[in-house]
């Protein structure tokens with residue numbers, strides 16, 4: 001990166017009025033599990049990360065690097081004890097969330113968007129309406145150039161290399177000028193040259209006055225040289241803290257000599273894994289579990305201000321407090337803008353997503369024609385009520401084609417939501433509203449196309465009122481399906497959700513009224529039929545085509561028992577039923593599933609911390 005770009009990045013990310021922010025943590029412990037099964041992951045760790053420095057958190061697998069990072073970034077609050085300070089003052093959760101960004105190990109990005117589109121939506125969401133569009137564009141262009149992604153701006157994320165994706169993930173968080181950047185294994189999965197590029201970029205960001213902290217796994221000595229500060233974790237404790245070049249001298253004070261030409265990172269990993277004997281307790285107590293920093297000699301790692309505040313006593317990271325504080329967080333863009341940007345973005349994604357559009361569209365047409373061919377002329381045939389089977393199978397199909405896309409795509413989207421929501425891009429409410437609205441045109445259009453094909457091919461009554469009534473039932477069923485897909489897709493992973501939906505659909509179908517007549521269901525189970533959305537769909541569909549004084553049907557035989565439509569309704573025990581009750585039943589499902597989906601999602605997001 002040339003010096004001009006560095007200066008540009010500096011001006012982009014530096015707020016002159018903002019003082020540099022050192023980050024200090026004291027006696028951080030982290031426990032998981034409950035009652036008799038509590039596991040201590042971190043044990044009273046302390047440390048200081050200074051602004052303008054790039055810090056590496058190093059340690060063997062399972063040492064507690066990610067746990068520490070999640071706590072420091074504010075992602076985990078449950079089970080955490082200790083004190084965290086920004087510039088010597090207790091961290092204010094609300095301010096901190098706005099000042100910091102967390103970049104997860106996996107790059108959860110919407111793969112159908114281009115770099116340009118992603119940057120534009122991030123700019124709108126993070127900068128809001130107070131910054132003009134031209135200013136947003138200038139900033140986006142500058143970040144893209146700085147990241148070295150200028151030649152790929154129109155490339156979709158799915159086609160980017162791992163290194164480009166990682167740089168994009170970092171760049172997306174630079175819009176709102178974060179003072180603290182936390183990265184979990186930013187180099188994992190990258191080749192050595194991409195890793196160096198990525199760490200060099202982090203170094204530049206740190207040089208511009210930010211506090212940049214990254215966990216790192218087995219870095220090469222070249223990569224390690226890019227870091228200013230090293231924090232080595234082993235078994236939930238700190239065994240070294242200080243400038244990178246002082247790692248080897250610190251180990252030497254314990255008679256641990258790094259062989260000549262040996263990578264110090266590899267050597268410290270060997271020490272951490274016990275290859276040089278049981279020296280870890282001495283190393284941890286030598287550095288006082290992170291309270292001290294080694295710079296040739298041991299010094300307190302705390303800033304003067306934090307030492308002055310030492311008398312405050314122990315502070316517990318209080319879950320309730322953290323959660324209350326989260327509620328008060330305000331976002332870069334107002335709610336309306338958040339919904340608008342998310343709608344645009346999701347719409348674009350859906351349009352490009354084959355599963356969501358082309359496949360769904362074709363499925364409705366192909367199945368419409370297939371069912372139309374199977375059930376030709378049954379709509380006006382009095383010899384046997386095959387039409388009831390047709391109406392049931394249609395509702396069933398609409399249910400599955402409405403549920404599956406949500407179930408299959410949502411768990412993947414959920415990771416993007418978690419990353420962006422926790423990085424303060426938008427509120428959960430804005431996301432959820434956009435998610436619900438954006439699918440509605442598809443949930444209406446596709447069932448309507450299907451119904452037109454089936455209605456015309458199967459000789460249903462040529463009456464606009466009846467068609468409209470049946471269309472309303474079908475659309476309601478499709479929206480109910482979307483709601484159920486949301487609830488299951490939010491709560492479970494894809495496999496479990498697909499399995500459970502299929503299993504749960506069976507009792508719903510059992511009680512719909514065609515497999516067994518309502519009056520034949522044992523009376524103590526009859527109430528269950530009211531909970532079956534298929535029952536409401538079936539009744540509503542049957543009443544649409546047979547109720548409201550429909551004239552007698554065609555009879556090609558000397559006598560047809562089902563010539564009069566009310567006989568068909570009687571056969572299925574729905575002659576006394578009401579179309580409006582069916583619609584209300586479906587509407588209730590529609591509303592309840594959407595509300596449930598929202599709360600499940602909220603619960604899921606909270607359970608992450």
Ligand SMILES: Nc1ncnc2c1ncn2[C@@H]1O[C@H](COP(=O)(O)OP(=O)(O)OP(=O)(O)O)[C@@H](O)[C@H]1O
Nearest residue numbers: 032033039041059060061062063064065066067068
């Ligand atoms: N919720 C949890 N329940 C039980 N154990 C947990 C939980 N979270 C973390 N651990 C355990 O805590 C230890 C530290 O995990 P952590 O992910 O922080 O390690 P790490 O140093 O980041 O490892 P890696 O480099 O392999 O990602 C591991 O042994 C892990 O199994």
